Amino acid sequence: MTITAPECLLRLYEEHPDLEDYQGGAPRWCAGCGDNAILAAVQRLCRDEALRPEKTAFISGIGCSSRFPHYMKTYGFHGIHGRALPVAEGVRMARPDLHVFVSTGDGDCCSIGAGHWIHAVRYNMNMTVFLHDNHVYGLTKKQASPTSPRGLRTNTTPRGAYLEALNPLTVTLGVQNASFVAQAVDWIPEILYSIVSAAFHHKGFSFVRILQRCPKFLPDLFDPWLHDPQKVLVLTHDNGLQLSPGLAKVHKNRREHDPADLDRAREIASGADPIPVGILYRNPGVPCYEDLRRSGKLRTGAFVRAGLEAELDKFTIWPQGHA
Amino acid sequence: MHSELQAQLAFHLTGVWSAGRPEASDALELRPALLAAYRNLSRLRYDFPLVLARNAPHGGAVQSLSGLMDRAIEDAAPRDGEGERIRGHVLRMEQAIRALVAAGGGGSLATLWDTAAGRLESSGEDLLADSLSRARAALKADGEVLDCGKAMPARLFEHAWRTVQESKARRFREDIDRLILRLSDILAAGLALSEEGRSPERLRAEVGAAHREAFDFEAMSRLLAGSLPKGTLPESRRRRIASLVSVLESQRFFPAPGERAGGVEPYAFVFESCAAALRAFRERRPAMIALAQAVAVARLEVENEYVESKHDAFFEEFGENVLGPKGVTLFPDYLVRIGAADMQAAGHAGLMEALGAGLPLKVLAQTDDILDESPVRDGQLAFGARSRQLAAMAIALSEVYVLQSSASNLFQLRERILRGLEYPGPALFSVFSGAGGACGELAPYLVAAAAMESRAFPAFSYDPSAGEDWASRFSLENNPRADLDWPVHAIAYEDDEHQRISEELAFTLVDFVGCDRRYAKHFATIPRAMWNERMIAVPEYLVRETKGPPEKVPCLPLVGRDGTLHRAIVGEKLIREARRCREAWRSLQELAGIHNSHAERLLARERKAWEEQRTAHAAAALGPQPAAEAPAPAAAPGVPAQAEPEEERPRDEPYIETPRCTSCNECTQINDKMFVYDSNKQASIGDPDAGTYRQLVEAAESCQVSIIHPGRPRNPAEPGLDELIKRAEPFL
Numbered sequence A: 001m002t003i004t005a006p007e008c009l010l011r012l013y014e015e016h017p018d019l020e021d022y023q024g025g026a027p028r029w030c031a032g033c034g035d036n037a038i039l040a041a042v043q044r045l046c047r048d049e050a051l052r053p054e055k056t057a058f059i060s061g062i063g064c065s066s067r068f069p070h071y072m073k074t075y076g077f078h079g080i081h082g083r084a085l086p087v088a089e090g091v092r093m094a095r096p097d098l099h100v101f102v103s104t105g106d107g108d109c110c111s112i113g114a115g116h117w118i119h120a121v122r123y124n125m126n127m128t129v130f131l132h133d134n135h136v137y138g139l140t141k142k143q144a145s146p147t148s149p150r151g152l153r154t155n156t157t158p159r160g161a162y163l164e165a166l167n168p169l170t171v172t173l174g175v176q177n178a179s180f181v182a183q184a185v186d187w188i189p190e191i192l193y194s195i196v197s198a199a200f201h202h203k204g205f206s207f208v209r210i211l212q213r214c215p216k217f218l219p220d221l222f223d224p225w226l227h228d229p230q231k232v233l234v235l236t237h238d239n240g241l242q243l244s245p246g247l248a249k250v251h252k253n254r255r256e257h258d259p260a261d262l263d264r265a266r267e268i269a270s271g272a273d274p275i276p277v278g279i280l281y282r283n284p285g286v287p288c289y290e291d292l293r294r295s296g297k298l299r300t301g302a303f304v305r306a307g308l309e310a311e312l313d314k315f316t317i318w319p320q321g322h323a
Numbered sequence B: 001m002h003s004e005l006q007a008q009l010a011f012h013l014t015g016v017w018s019a020g021r022p023e024a025s026d027a028l029e030l031r032p033a034l035l036a037a038y039r040n041l042s043r044l045r046y047d048f049p050l051v052l053a054r055n056a057p058h059g060g061a062v063q064s065l066s067g068l069m070d071r072a073i074e075d076a077a078p079r080d081g082e083g084e085r086i087r088g089h090v091l092r093m094e095q096a097i098r099a100l101v102a103a104g105g106g107g108s109l110a111t112l113w114d115t116a117a118g119r120l121e122s123s124g125e126d127l128l129a130d131s132l133s134r135a136r137a138a139l140k141a142d143g144e145v146l147d148c149g150k151a152m153p154a155r156l157f158e159h160a161w162r163t164v165q166e167s168k169a170r171r172f173r174e175d176i177d178r179l180i181l182r183l184s185d186i187l188a189a190g191l192a193l194s195e196e197g198r199s200p201e202r203l204r205a206e207v208g209a210a211h212r213e214a215f216d217f218e219a220m221s222r223l224l225a226g227s228l229p230k231g232t233l234p235e236s237r238r239r240r241i242a243s244l245v246s247v248l249e250s251q252r253f254f255p256a257p258g259e260r261a262g263g264v265e266p267y268a269f270v271f272e273s274c275a276a277a278l279r280a281f282r283e284r285r286p287a288m289i290a291l292a293q294a295v296a297v298a299r300l301e302v303e304n305e306y307v308e309s310k311h312d313a314f315f316e317e318f319g320e321n322v323l324g325p326k327g328v329t330l331f332p333d334y335l336v337r338i339g340a341a342d343m344q345a346a347g348h349a350g351l352m353e354a355l356g357a358g359l360p361l362k363v364l365a366q367t368d369d370i371l372d373e374s375p376v377r378d379g380q381l382a383f384g385a386r387s388r389q390l391a392a393m394a395i396a397l398s399e400v401y402v403l404q405s406s407a408s409n410l411f412q413l414r415e416r417i418l419r420g421l422e423y424p425g426p427a428l429f430s431v432f433s434g435a436g437g438a439c440g441e442l443a444p445y446l447v448a449a450a451a452m453e454s455r456a457f458p459a460f461s462y463d464p465s466a467g468e469d470w471a472s473r474f475s476l477e478n479n480p481r482a483d484l485d486w487p488v489h490a491i492a493y494e495d496d497e498h499q500r501i502s503e504e505l506a507f508t509l510v511d512f513v514g515c516d517r518r519y520a521k522h523f524a525t526i527p528r529a530m531w532n533e534r535m536i537a538v539p540e541y542l543v544r545e546t547k548g549p550p551e552k553v554p555c556l557p558l559v560g561r562d563g564t565l566h567r568a569i570v571g572e573k574l575i576r577e578a579r580r581c582r583e584a585w586r587s588l589q590e591l592a593g594i595h596n597s598h599a600e601r602l603l604a605r606e607r608k609a610w611e612e613q614r615t616a617h618a619a620a621a622l623g624p625q626p627a628a629e630a631p632a633p634a635a636a637p638g639v640p641a642q643a644e645p646e647e648e649r650p651r652d653e654p655y656i657e658t659p660r661c662t663s664c665n666e667c668t669q670i671n672d673k674m675f676v677y678d679s680n681k682q683a684s685i686g687d688p689d690a691g692t693y694r695q696l697v698e699a700a701e702s703c704q705v706s707i708i709h710p711g712r713p714r715n716p717a718e719p720g721l722d723e724l725i726k727r728a729e730p731f732l
């Protein structure tokens, strides 16, 4: 905008929203489900950043975790299985003024939506993506997902999963243009919030894998990590995560890691025990696809109509003699 | 001989020939030797004529004909024999166009090219047409061709100003169009949700004709009307947005390209006097405020940030502030073109006042003659005083962009001109055209160039946006040899023995004045027979201290039309004026940091101090070496932060480690009075008596992060306590 009406005078009237301002319907997740923790962290972020609900869009696919948009009092799109990312990309393209968040499950993202995932990383569009990774299909009642650990008994693998689990962090870090990769666990709220916030502030495709408990179908899966802070490796850095003194006392297993160091990030990401938690990689220099492709052309009604007509004309069968 | 010397000295001092010698005849057309080479400009390649390129990218708005031709040659001519042929033909074309322009021909490059091509091709030369058509296809720009003359500066500035305004207009229009679109979207969405929007007629209109029969629009309308959402567009907001759209659509400052916005006549912004520009500015101020306000409100509206209870009053009372000094710069600037000579004292004062007030004026003050008589007729010559004053006074206002230059140099300064026109504030451009005066057939370009060479009209710029200090703001960069008093040129001639003599000659004010017939009486040509060693060149004379009666006489080498070298003695008044001119130039140099006296003093002092220190060090080095300083002890290895003693909590009271709560709902589902969420949606104990000890223990057991501590039972009568106390043990 070139008009510089004295901003300070006009924006005197700041709003101070509460958490309630972002709470949509009451969550229908099981009690104890880690999705609740993610929801609380994200609602806190919205409140702390005073995001305007009408400027914020939550997009998801299908799954328990994908019910996320229903519980946010913002714009939302509960999409189709595996397609959260392409929908979010479309939103970014058409409405670059919106803050776009994506919630996707490990089945949604890494199984049926894996193709979209890889390309979304490469497109690096400005959005914040939460991979709610509970290692299982929750909504459809316990089938193995690509991130299920080997040996996990599920309805589709009654004798235990045969394959090693796919590692969403190393996959993402291996894709060209990856610009923000972090990992959090739902049971350490302070770190979860810090990472969600860092992801939001990164301009580009911010990929946050959150290890999420599904007490309904895998009640003990994360217990060893839940009860032993030593089994969580906290990555700290001046440009990364910093712990409060209180939390630092509990989490003594820490390591300095510079998020600019891609090689080191890949090395850390490949470890699963202890679980690395923190910002693995951040590169603010990667261009965003929507910026590269922004035409600057105003999308007036007439403009959109003309574009549609031209597109439809390609498939129109004209009567004979029509030019 | 002695009497001849006396006569020469006397002329120098008094300007009168004691012996009544005839003045140099005009027939010789004597000209200062350094200018002798430039009799026919159209045979030279130099910056002019210019091409005022249409629709050129920024920075390419003003081009030189030669530059354009060079680029066309580069693109069209391969580096081989054929390329040489094309090159030759294109250069001839350039010369033909130059000649057309010099003869008063005008128009666009394309038309001049056609005319010239017609003439050249009539010679029937082989392949000429081929060369020209290939070069023409490679020409990068078209536009008016403009020679360096009286009308040039005004045309050039108007063109550059337009280029700048167009890009400003484009940005502004983009914003306005976006706002109009977004506001219209809000109105359209409001309509769609309104009762009217859900009427059967509307619904019918929105469904394509093909399937109209398949719907019962009455029923549809009834259904939809029953579920009208709450957040429809309030009438007051609808009216406000509609009026914003109308203000934005009917503004007259930035008309939509190709059409008159809403049929309204766009404002004009080019004026021939400051007073007229100021009048227009004042008349339009209310419209500017209204538009700026509309834009500000519209921005709030599209962000859904307009709060009636607060903003209504703000805009009513302080709305004018929306148009701060910064806001003004978003509107078009007023281009004012004035002749500096026509300006009276009152005009002067008015101009300075307007510039000082920071109004968005871009003023071109053109001077055609800087050798006119001094306004204070006390026998002083005071060349160019008036126009030089203009620039100096404007610089003193400190927030004004100032550029002074001869017309000949405007092409070199095009970047600075554009920067000045883009500068968010007033700007003054003082330009000497070289087209007045009495320099005979000397082309205005040469007169202007000579004025700059001779420091009579130096080029400089002062850009307040370039930084905080003079070093960043002020520049003398485009003057020839800005480090010297006078620029130096080589001159070569043949002496009586036909030997080639070359020497270096400084170009001084006297050379410049020597071109102007009005000052012929200050020069006396001396026949070759009377030349003597007491005659020395003007620059040499100027550096001599003059105490007592002069022993030497200053003289200027002149060249006649036939190429013969002459010498003229220069009157003392001119010498005095040349010295004054040099002083003025030296002050400019100081401002630009050249031979800056303060800096030089400081440098001398520092150098002295440094040398003293060095001597002292050298002396000390011979004495005993001081013991190497012991390294500072390394900082003690990080002492682990003293673990604070665990806060002792009364184990009898139930509590939750709230910061570690994952908001999982387990406990709140057990009892949402006993366990409550705080503003971060993290659990703490609400009313411990709102439930049973059993519930406390069950919550502690089901909390997966084990942060609920149930404490001791509060009601000793609760059944099954023994078992519960045991279960609570791990969580205490």
Ligand SMILES: Cc1ncc(C[n+]2csc(CCOP(=O)(O)OP(=O)(O)O)c2C)c(N)n1
Binding pocket: A062, A063, A064, A065, A066, A081, A104, A105, A106, A107, A108, A109, A132, A134, A136, A137, A138, A139, A140, A145
């Ligand atoms: C195209 C398609 N295929 C299959 C399904 C069935 N389905 C619904 S959710 C789901 C997997 C959900 O798992 P995940 O993405 O991990 O989410 P969670 O429920 O664990 O949060 C599947 C396979 C579907 N809805 N659509």
Ligand code: SF4
Binding pocket: A028, A029, A030, A032, A033, A034, A035, A064, A065, A134, A138, A139, A213, A214, A215, A216, A217
């Ligand atoms: S099934 Fe699992 S993932 Fe789904 S809501 Fe329940 S606990 Fe959460």
Ligand code: SF4
Binding pocket: B656, B660, B661, B662, B663, B664, B665, B666, B667, B668, B675, B682, B683, B699, B702, B703, B704, B705, B706, B707, B708
């Ligand atoms: S059960 Fe524990 S983690 Fe869950 S809400 Fe209650 S206190 Fe928080």
